[in-house]
Amino acid sequence: MSIVVIGGGVIGLSVAWQSQRAGLSVTVIDPQPASKASHVSAGMLPPGNEQLYGQPDLLKLCMTSRARIPSFFEELSEFGPTGFRRDGVLDAAFDEEALASLGRQQEWQEPQGVRTERLTAEECAKLQPAFAPALGGLFAPDDGAVDPRVLNATLLKAVEDLGGTVVRQRAVRVENHAVTLDNGDTVPYDRLVLSAGTWTHYIEGLPEGTIPEIRPVKGQILRLRSDTPLLNVTARALSKGKSLYLVPRLDGELVVGATYEERGYDTEVTAGGTNELLNRAAAVLPEVGTLRLAEMSVGLRPASPDDLPLIGPTNVPDVFLSTGHFRMGVQLAPVNADGMVAYLTDGTPSDAVAPFTPLRHN
């Protein structure tokens, strides 16, 4: 059976690769694979956050993906590096309100089987000496991060190594079980997966309402650099009701993110976005000013009408959605890929994936 995936971000590529592992024949269509939100993403793989409490379906999806992450990266490592590190995530509280939130977080994480340790101010300072004094922390030793740029490159290589085709053209239209490209060529399919993030609903030819509008949520993000890493482990700095994530790489890169802005398809790096991130970073990392400002970039997170992922069939036979993962594309890629493989092979998706069927919007 031939599968066509429109969209070569981390979601589309991981669906493609896992589909190949299940014996399906795959073509990915993307004018520039791994160039959008997946390229900009920090790649944090946290044990969830407070917002998941109160969203049991999304929490279950996250936890199922979290459980799958190690084997997913193990399978992928056959094709190249993944940039996966599983040396812990530190949530550090810099005010009383944040400190209180750590207790609540631990409370709902425990029944999910997430191992966490409460850290004193001193323990935080020992683990992350570059931090300004924190009031306390919550350390999740089994979590970590991935470098999405390394991950995407290896996913792309895996797809090609396994005989998949990557068509570097824009998909314009879907009709009669074929995709029409920008250059006029057509690519026939048995089953089609739409994973084009916030551009998904611009694909023409399907009945109105098949693809819900996928809203772009702008995120500005910084990449700083030092010769040696400033931070030892991935961290979230919590203060003033906000969370700043700080994702260090072993090569000295430090990713600082991110803004959340509802500004349509605007992808400009602004003075204000950069200033906000630098001020928040400086408040928790006194030495951050000495780091090189290596890159400022913008990603457009794909948000569905209810801000929840769309994973599964549409009303159009053989047309599936796999998008709308909002701020969690990288961490949900494993569970999403497994769910999509189940749908594409006429199997039954896991209970974790089932609630995210696109048919919920009908």
Add this chain to the structure above:
Amino acid sequence: MSIVVIGGGVIGLSVAWQSQRAGLSVTVIDPQPASKASHVSAGMLPPGNEQLYGQPDLLKLCMTSRARIPSFFEELSEFGPTGFRRDGVLDAAFDEEALASLGRQQEWQEPQGVRTERLTAEECAKLQPAFAPALGGLFAPDDGAVDPRVLNATLLKAVEDLGGTVVRQRAVRVENHAVTLDNGDTVPYDRLVLSAGTWTHYIEGLPEGTIPEIRPVKGQILRLRSDTPLLNVTARALSKGKSLYLVPRLDGELVVGATYEERGYDTEVTAGGTNELLNRAAAVLPEVGTLRLAEMSVGLRPASPDDLPLIGPTNVPDVFLSTGHFRMGVQLAPVNADGMVAYLTDGTPSDAVAPFTPLRHN
């Protein structure tokens, strides 16, 4: 007579061009003309600043250059655009100390013939509505700014249009009235001008001490952009004992500068430098956050041992210096070029230029 100028920044190029106008034959040597400090500079042409008070020689040099600026740009406009605007410079005070400094500034500017007007808080707001409330201002209607990138391109064109040669190689060595290049070629000269900024003293072959060490003073500078200009006129925002310059262009560019850092030849854009400029800009321009962060760059200001320009002969016959203009290269280019032409043609430089002879260091 053949003149060779080593260094194609604003100083070297303006000396070359004015020498051609005086009938001299000119070759400029620079691996990449107009790519260093001159490229990064904001191009403000202010009526001096408070630091000049107490430095009468430098004040006189500045004022002589200021008087020459209009005719200099008029002459250059024959060859192309100059990016010169003479619609005023506003010094705006954002604290009491700054407000007091405006009075002192006006006092010493008046006898220099600098026309200034004291502005009330309301008048500042009217002239520059994008500003946060200022306590008052000092407006110099006859001053302004130039776009150094436009200026340099036209200077380069002028040199070539007038038959000058621009050799895009690095000058390595001077001996026997010839310059040896990186590629081994030699360029003979009758008289030589060294204008390579903070790299000038790396030119080999001259007796020790001929070229004083020219110290690099790092400046980080931002270029923001909006569709229409946020500011009406060039401005300096004075607060907390510091001056932030804000140079708007008609096309919507806004240059914000600058840091002063003694860090050798380091040209890294840092998180701290960017954050400092953005915080200072945000304090005086509430809307600045909405502007695009178009460019962050670093220039190395060339500072001589006494931080004053070096303009004139050395102890080596036919070898001249024209460098060390520190933070004032663009605004001193006219007076510097005139002075150098006097020296190169065996004339007498003006009283304004004479004190800056390099022989003062002997």
